[in-house]
Every structure is written in C-alpha cells, then in structure tokens.
Amino acid sequence: MKTGSNQQASRQRHPIRAALLASPMLIAAPAAAQQARGGDEAAQSVIVVTASKRDQGALDLPASVVLYGGEDLATRRVEQVEQIAQITPNLDVAEFSDGQYRLIYRGVGATGTSDNQNFSTAIDSVVVPYGRAYRQLDLAQVEVLRGPQGTLYGRNTNAGVINLVTNDGRNGAPDEVAASYGSGETFGARAALGGELGESGFFVRAAGRYEKTDGFVTNVTLDREDAHRNENGTGRLTIGYESGDWLARLAFTYDEYDGLSDDLVPTSSPRESIAPDIGTSDGRMILPVLTLKRSGPVDLTSVTAFASTRRNLVASAVVSPVLIGQFDSYDSFSQELRASGAGADIEWIAGLYYLHETNSFRSTMTFAPLDLVLLYQNQDRTTDAAAVFGELSYDVSSNWRVTMGGRFAVERQDVDYVAAAGASQQNARNTYRTFQPKLALSYLLGGEGQVYASVNRGFRAGSVFIGNSGTRDVAYEPENSWQYEVGYKQRFANGAAGFEAAVFYIDWSDLQVQRSVITGTEPFTIATIVDNATSARSWGAEAALDWQAAPGLDLSLRGGFTDARYREYEPGPDLSYADNRIELVPEYSLTASASYAVADSFELGADLTHNGPMHFDAANSSRQDGYVVFDARIAWRAGPVRLAVVGRNLFDEDYAVRGLVNAGSTYAHFAPPRSVTVEAALTF
Template sequence: MFRAIILILLIVPSAMFAQQTEVSGNVTASEGPLLGVSVVEKGSTNGTTTDYKGNYAISVRNGATLVFSYLGYKTQEVAVTGNTIDVTMEEDASQLDEVVVKGFENVVGQARRRAESVQSIPESVVTFTAKDIETKGISNVQTFADQIPNVNFTTSQNVGNNFITVRGISQIRNGDAPIAFVIDGVTLPDANLLNQELFDVALIEVVKGPQGALYGKNAIAGAINIVTNEPTNTFRNKFQVGYGNGNLLQAQLSSTGPLVKDKLFYRISGSYKKGDGLLNNETLNNSPDFIEDLSLRAQIKANLSSKVSATLTGQIIDTEAGAVYYASPTNGSAKIAPDDYDNLGIVADQRGVGTLKGTYGNLKVDFNLDKVKVTSLTTYNEGKRNAFGDLDFTPADVLRQDQDSDTKTFNQEIRLGSVTDADSKINWDLGAFYQNLDKTLITRASADFGFFGPPFEPTGTQSPLAVGDFTNTYKTFAVFGFMDFKVSDKLTLSAGLRYDSDNISQDNRSEGTKPSRVDTQLQPKVSLAFQATDNMLMYANYGKGYRTGGFNQGQTVRYDTSFNAETTDNYEIGIKNSYWDNRFILNVSGYYIDFTDQQLYALVLNGGAGQILIGNFNVAESLSVGFEADMRIRASNWLDILASYGVSKSRIENGTSTVSTGANETIDVSGNATPLVPQDSYSLGLESRFDISDKIAFNGNVNLEGTGEMYWHEDNAAVSPRYSLLNARANFTFEKFTIGLWGTNLTDTQYITEFFDQTFSNGGSDLAWLGQPSAYGATLTYRF
C-alpha cells in the first residue's frame, strides 16, 4: 500500500507538469506548398494534415518529435524546439516508381469562412490550388472565369470596367458586381479592381449562389475567394520573367522569411506587365490595346503570443492602358450585325488612355481562444479610374469623352467563430460589419461640330458640353450569423441570417440635388446536406440575394433619378460524387432564381446636346433557370480529363424599356431573354504531369472554352453567336528553374465582348468591343 502511494505521488506531479506546446508551420516542396501532408506526434495518434497553403497547427507534448509524411516524398522527423517548424519535403524516386494511380487531392477550402472539404460543402464550388494556378497560368479573373460553367467574364471601354455574369445575374456598367470579391477574408467593394493581377496566390475558390449571409450585400450570385500565400518562418524567394507577342513583357517576384525567428515574418510580392497591344486602329495605324501595370503587395505577420497573431497588409495598383477603342461599321452603314467582322473596324481619331490606381490596407488580428476564434478586420481601400478618348468613334475629330470613376471605402468587421474538432456537432459564426463607401462618377464630353470652320469642318477646338458629376455614399451596418448542425452522421443542417441597413445619399453637383434614403434587407440562407454514401453528397439550399440600389446622375427617357435594390429568391439542388479512389469527380447542380426589380443598364449617347448619359433602371420581375455539371477524370498518373457544361436561361417576366430614339417609344420586353447572359457555356481540357527524366519534370494543359449565344439588349434584336477559344500551356521544370510556353486563342477566333445597338444608345452607329486575337509567349521562373 505504501509503495502504491509513493508511485502515485511520483506519477501525478509528472502528469500535471507535462506541458503542451502549440506548434504550427508550413510544408512545401520544390513546386510550392503541399496539401494533405500527414503531421503526427511520434509515438502517438495525435496528428493533423496541411491545408491548401501547406499550413498546419498541432498541440504536442514538450520534447516531442513530429513526423512528416506524404506519398512520393521522403518521411522526415523533426524535434520540437520551438513554436514554428517549417519543412521542405524531398521527392523519393523509389516510392514514385511503386505508386499506383493517385486520385485528386481532397481540397480544403474556405468558401464558408471555415476550413472544410470542397466535396462536403452543400454549394456549387470550383477551386484552383497553387498547383492549378501555375499549370493553367492564371493571372487574373479573366484567365479562369470562363473555365467555370455559367460564369462569364469580360472587360471593355477601359481598364477597370469589368462585367461578370453568374447564373443569369449580370453586372451592370458602373454598378456593383453580382459577386463578392474576397481577398484573404476581406470583401473589396470596388468593382473596378475585380480583374486586378493575381500573383503569389495559394487558392482561388468560386462559390455560386447567394452568399449574402456570409459576405453581405451584392453577393447576390456568389463569391470569388482569393487566398494569398502567407509570410513564413523560412526564407523563400521566387522570380519570374516572360515575353509574348505584342512586345509583352511580364515579371513577378515574391520573397518571404522571418524578421525575428518564430515571432515576426514578412512577405513581399509584386507583378509588372507592359505590352504594346495586338489590335489595330486603322486611322492612327497603331495598337489601341496597350497596357502597363505595376502591382505591389507587402505583408507583416506577428505572433504576439501563442494565442494572438496580427497581419498587416498593404497593396498598390498602378495601371495605364488603352481605352474606348470601340469598333464601328466600316461599310458606310450605321447598322451592322454583331458578328459581321469584315465590316467592323477601329477607326477612332483619338488614342484613348485609361488609368487605374488602387491603394489597399488591412489589419487582421486573430485571437485563438480555447473554444472561440475572434477576428478583427480593419480595411481601407481607394480606387481611382479614368478614361479619355473618342466619342464619335470615326476618323473625324468631332466628339471626345473623359470619365472619372473613384471609390473610397472604410470597413470594420468583427467575427467570432467556434473552434471545433471532428466530433463536434455544431459549428457557428457570428459577426458585425460597418462600411462607409463613397462612389464618385464624373462624365465629361466635348465637341467640335465645325459650325465655324469652312465648310462645316472641325476647327480643332473642342467646346465642353454639360457634365455629369455626382457622388453616391453608402453607410452600411450589418449583423450576421451562420451555423452548421450535424443532425446525424449523414445529415447536416446549415442556416444563416444577415441583416443589412444601407443609408444611401447622393451629392449631385450637376443637378444641385442631395437625395437620400435607407434600404434594409434580411438575407436568410438554409442548406440541407445528406451524405448518402462515403462517395456521394446530396444537397438542397435556399437563399435570399440582395444587390443595393442607388441614384442616377439625373432623369432621362430611359431611366429615373433612382433605381431600386435588386432581390432574388434562389433555390438549388445538387449532387457531388467522388469515385474510383477519388479518380472520378462529378458534381451536378440545378437552380431556380426568382428576381424582383432586376437591375439593367441604360446608355444615352449624344443625347441632350452631346452628353453621355448613363444610368440604371429596374424591370419588375425576372426569372433564371439552369443547370451545370463539372467533371474530372484521372485517367493515369500523367493524364487528367476535365470537362464542364452549363445552361442558363434567364428572361424578363414583366418589364418595359424606353428606346431613346425617334418618339422615345416605350416597349414591352416581357418574355424576352435578359441581356448580357450567355445561353450556355462549356470547357473541355486535358492536363498532364510526368517526369521526363530524373532532373526534368513536365506539366501542361490544353483547354477549349465555349461561350453561347448572348442577347445584348432587352429587345433581343442584337444577338452574338457562340464562339470557342483554344488555350494551351506547357511547363518544364529543372530543379529550381521552370520554363513555360503559353498561347491563348490559338485559332485566332474573332469575337466581341460588348455590343451597343444605336437604337438603345441614340448614338451615331452600332458599336462593338473586339475580343483579343491570338497571343503566345514564354516565361522563366527561378526559385531560391
């Protein structure tokens, strides 16, 4: 008995003082972060795996050893001597020779602001990991959007003028995008910055369906979630340079490492691009689509304690590019079919110039408490966009235009989320959000009608016309909550709710008015997920979508002084399948969207003594119905087959529109297709990765992307036929070097990305924005 007591007295203090150590870090290989690496405390069952950034976190005993293992790489054991351990894995050729065909990686994403498998999320989600981004050569939204069914992305007029359409919900000019554009958890409200250069990125997610419960207003059609690479505790550097036709020069650089080991880390990255252009202005005999872009991002991360970390991020964007180089008919007619490329040409007498300058700063503070994680996000964003160029789009120097589109935004968000494990039945998030957003739009026009020049010829002196000048201010307060409840091992119920209050006011300097109003909206969302088998998830969800309204610059025959908020009721059902040891992935979904007050865009060009009058209006009821399928097959260790297809049928159920020519006729557009929505889309691709020799590795892809018919106006008179673009890329890696060859639109297909029928603009003729012709080039990447 006495001996037993002595033994207990010796053991209990030892157990009491066996302290735990919180360890985190990053795992990479030569090609970048590794997803799914097993990290286990040696001699125990305590373990975890790395996420899409290669990050991991684990609590271990003092003096423990961590074992890092991954199929095809050498297992490493590292003694725990601090709180941060980064590991670089080395390939094991002997393992690779014996490996059977591996399935696709089980990507863990953050579509719902928590780490979870994409195949377990009751949403339509498409992801691109760091490996995908490199293989596909993704550099901005435009380079990946058209690979996703029922998503279409285009640009026109000038840099920063972007248009994205998702499931029949389109973006309107100078309006809010129908998706949330999220970088590292922060939603950027400025649609001008939607197509910014993407570099040093770890993950891209596109989630479709209303995401207002998590991301707030204007996420009416979904969200694009961009996750950049984080600062690390080891020094890593990457440099890339490239050259393409049109005298295109590209360069990227990233560098990361510790400033104070285990405590303070940095990451600096940047992108530079300069090109002369590929199109031709027949009047000026030069390329109107030139570009020069410089983007820089810096991050500082501090581990203030084992429970608190802070990350400060700053980014600048400075772009100058060609602008307003619309093509007009060259056959002497004012009217032309959207696909009559033989009679479309750029003939403007002015070389348009557009600029985009962006400044972004964010402070993120994370508090990792025992059962709750608290995050504070404080953000300032400023964007300045300007476009100058021709307005009559003819060789005559008659009309010119100049436009400023500027935004200033301050955001403050506080989020609380549960810290749970695999056995938890409930995950939850709560938060509050405040935003102050100023959106300024100044539109100028000038004219030289030649009344004083013989005989009625331009004199070379431009006279200013009336100017549109106003600022819309949005002050938003929102509260939100989201919860997952695991009803059983197979059934999960998710529910979210967000309340937005938007105080909208305008300082209209053109009209001398200052209208204001308050819009409020509840955005509920409910999802039900049923894990029918280990390989099949079935789901259904309902969500309310909300896009804010606002004030126009004035009243015209086409629109009023204000336009209402747009709301939707969204219903979706889907199934996600993973078979053949994860070598066959097939996800299918169908949706039904009921619109109230859908927003459309109106242009009155040259109306009111030469003004450029632009605004938005509502149609009372609209409907969008469609389905989409996304398939991946790993035929072998060196060949993947990728395919997707989507159909989107969107129409106006009840609405009218006023034509701004002749007698300003009001027409009934009920039953017509909604403009700017491709009727269907598809993508078919082949990807390959294999070792050419012990020192040379290959990866490459070829992809065919198709865009269906598109109606350009609500009368459905002008319609573009479907077109397909063929793109390809090949990368050869020699240890630290990678040589890449790429090409886009290899068949040199002609297409347009925007069309203005004179009937709806009161302009001099139909106008079209030409798509980019064939482009090709090479890149060299060095990692050190």
C-alpha cells in the same frame, strides 16, 4: 458535425479529396504530379475553402464551389479574373473599353450599372470596389462561390463571390522570379519572396508583377498599331506575427494601370477600330488590411480594411474637337468583428459589420477649341452600412445536416449631385433595410460527399443615377433575388475520380437596368435612365467530372447551361422584351481538359472549350454565335529553372465577350486572337 480534432483527422485520412472535387482541372494536376514524384507530399497538404470565413472543406459546403490552385494558375498563366470566368461553367465576363469588367453568375450580373455590381471580388475575404485590382499575384488559391453570398458578405453579392487567397509567408510557398514575352509585343515580369523568419514567429512576404503590351487592335482612322496599348503593375507586402493562439497580419496591396482604351470595334472588322479618337484610361488602388485573430474554443477575429481607388477615362480629341472625360473614386473603411466555434454536432459563426464609403463621380464634355463646357455632371455619395450576421450548421444525425443563417443590414446613402452644367446642387437621401436568409439541408455520403438542397436570398443596393433627374425620381431601389439549388458531390476510387453537379432556379425582381426613354412633348427627346424596370428568372445546371487515369495523367470534363430570360420588361410604349434572353449570357459551355506531368521535368496540357451563342442586347437583335477555343501549354524544368510555352485561342477564333448595338450596327469587345507566350522562371 465533427469536432476540430476529428475534422483534422478526417482531412489527414483523405488528403486532397476536397480540393480534387472543387477543382477537377486545376488542382488535380499538381496533386497528381506530387504523387508521380513518388512521395507523400500531397498527403501533408490540406486545401480548404476560406471564403466561408472559416476553414471548411469543399465537400462540407452545401453550395456550388470551384477551387483553383494558385501555383497551377501561375503555371497556366491565368492572370486575370476574366480568365477565371472563361474556365468556370456558368461564370461569364463582359469587358469594357477601359479594362473594367462585369462578372455574370448564372445569368445574374449582366444588367445594370457599375455603381452597384451583382458580384464581389475579394482579396482574403475583403471586398474590393475596383475593377482592375483582380490580377493573379502570388496566390495560394482562388475560390469561386456561385449564388447569393449575402449571409456572410452582404450587399452586392446576389450573384456570387470570387475570393483571392494570397500567400503571406506562412504556407511554405517558394521564392520565384520570372520574365515573359508574348504576342502583341507583350512583356512581363513577376517576383515573390519571403517566408517565416526562423523560429521567431514573424513572417513576411513581398510580391510584384508588371506587364506592358501593345495589344491587338489597330486604329485605321488614326493609323495607330497600338490602339489597345496598356501597362499595369501590382504589388503586395505582408508582414505578421503568429504565436500560440494569436495572429496579427498586415497586408498592403497596391495596383495601378495606364493605357489606351480603343478596343470597341465593328463586328465586321474585329481587329480594326474606326474611332476618330483614342481614349486614355488610368487608375490605381491602395488596400491595407489588418487582421487580428485569437484561436480557442471560440475563435475571435477582427478585420479592419481601407480601400482607396481612383479611375480616369478621357477621350483624347485627336480628331474630334470634343473632349470627353469621366473620373470616379471610391474610399471605404470597413470593420468586421466575428466569432466562430465548433462542437460535437454543431459549427457556427456570428459577427458585426460596419462600412463607411465615399464615392465621387465627374462627367465632362468640352468643346476644346473654345474651352466651352457642353456637359458637366458630378455626384458625391456617402454610404454608411451596418449589419449583424450569423450562420449555423447542425448534424441532426450521422447522415443529415441542416445549415441556416441570416444577415440583417441597414444602409443609408446621402448624395449631392449636379445634373447639368450650370444647374444647382441637389440632394437625395435614402435608407435601405434588408434581411438575407439562408437555409440548406444536406444528406452526407459517408465523408465522401453530399446531396444538398438550399435556398438563399441576395440583394444589390439601391443608388442614384444623375440621368434620372428631370425625368423621374433620381433614386432607384434595391434589386432582390431568391436562388434555389439542388446539388450532388462525391469522390470515387479512393479519391482518384470525382463528380459534382448542381441544378438551380433564380427568381429576381426590381432589376436595375439602364435604358432609353422618350421624354417631353414634340419635339421629343431621348434620355438615358436607370430604374427598376423589370423582373427575370434564370434556370440551369452545371457539372464536372474528373479522373486521375494514371500517375501524372489527369482528365476532366465540365459544362454548364443557363436559360436566363426577362419576365417583364417594357422599355417603351408598345415595346416588350418579355421572354427575351438576358444579354451577355451564353446558353452553354463545355470544356474537355487533359494534363500530363512527368515528375519535376515535363508538363503538357490542353483545354478545348465550346461556348454557345449569346445576345448583345435586351432586344435580342444581335448576337455572338457559338465558337470553339483551344488552349495548350508545355513546360520543361531543370532543377530551379523552368521554361514554359503557353498558347491561347490556337484556332484563332474571332469572338466577342461584349457588344454594343447602336442604330442597327454592333460594336464589340473582342477576345484576343491567337497568342503565344514564353516564360522563364527561377525558383529558389
């Protein structure tokens, strides 16, 4: 293990290799553009992975990591986390009608409820319990870590972590304002301003984004052209002070959305809804984060965060006399204290973590004309969790490195709930304990890459599902997974080309699944429950090849394959889904990309992706066939002014990213049709 000074010297000798390897599509292009301008600007930038909670190059991590540059994401108008999933092998997304979504890593994350998700999305390594907060706003980079991240992140990360790294005013990011207009009557505006305040040590950065669209779904029942209308806004203010070895930073993020949620349509008419009502949804998030750090032989860091979120979903009863509503909120306080350091042959991190979270959920169904309550359920859950964690990397020799770590956590839940209108309040208390170990062995390839093998354990916390009341224990247990991975990553030709590949096997048990069961005696009733009904396994591979073929010309090819199947699953008497493919997991994806940049004046790029088929349900009764998506972009720059045109799904493919099978019919959330967006930006 290199010392801190040796690590810095190595990074200066190989300025962008880690970034190129981690992101063959999105970071190679801007780096090549910098070189094409004839300077050594690229050699001055060091791009590292921060999701490991200490600065590490992607070549140093014994894991599958994808790194995207924030500036290039903005150039390509990749503005949502679900769009990150579309360009990352073995990372998929299932979107829901009110704009929430579920990320699926290597097959893990497709099942279960939204109470405890298999993934975590973080802003500056702070996990956010809010599905709509993950817009790309003034980012330095985006880091995708596939596989269990329980050692450093804990609960609900047995699939992976997406970490959004923000600009805070210290990295020289330019000031910019931009406006855009595109298909679906979509208007947008964004701005980012601020930096270091002279030599005072103070820095400040403010950024905001707003968008409004009519969408692409028409409700033919209600004769509405704007059935998918929504508007959203995100803002962030960061202020801080850095002097010598001390850093203090306060970042405040706010997000809100409001719109219609009528976008689950018949597969026979992917742009036409037949729903008798149009749902409305809105939500907001407030996230202040205070970071204090003292650098030295041992770095000491304190991260204090508070997240407050609200989400409402209402079926408007335009035609139907029944009014349906769902309301939930999360308020969480977390405190993490950690220490890290490095020596000649060793690098380590250790820490303590505490979480206090409250969640309130309400579900109602009312017969509007008589104001008669047909259904009323509520749940108030309090969670207290504490953990101790650590990770250590040791250079056994000049070529061999071992990385080991673990996290021991205790979580206590206290839930008060009412299962039905008029029912009395009940209570459930549960305590969960878990140990999440990590072990990796690396063979280092002369500073240019490594071959590694690793094993990790992850878990998704248990919880309570009100619908279980009256059928079985209301609580369901944690879900556990073991992942085994072997990978290779290396740069060639002085960093102009690179190749990485990984194969994996995942074995997970006690899957939390939502299913229907028959209860009682004749006449039978059907109840929806959540329990640990099954086990599963997933295996596959991903690979990426990138090549800077000429100054300004970058080419890449990347792909992934996943075979995720239930091992044991009996949803009902004489019914087995064993060996069925897990729903919402495409069998494969393959993307070819090319980009060309001429100094500061012209950019051109295209991506062609072939996605394999996937099933919509665990019964494998309905599926989305394979499809091809073609995206392209072109931009001109004249001094501080930049004009760009971005086209998506230019072949106008009709394809769904999620489906609901009901009584033999399939209703699906379709991706947008062909769209074109024009953006004008001013940088100063």
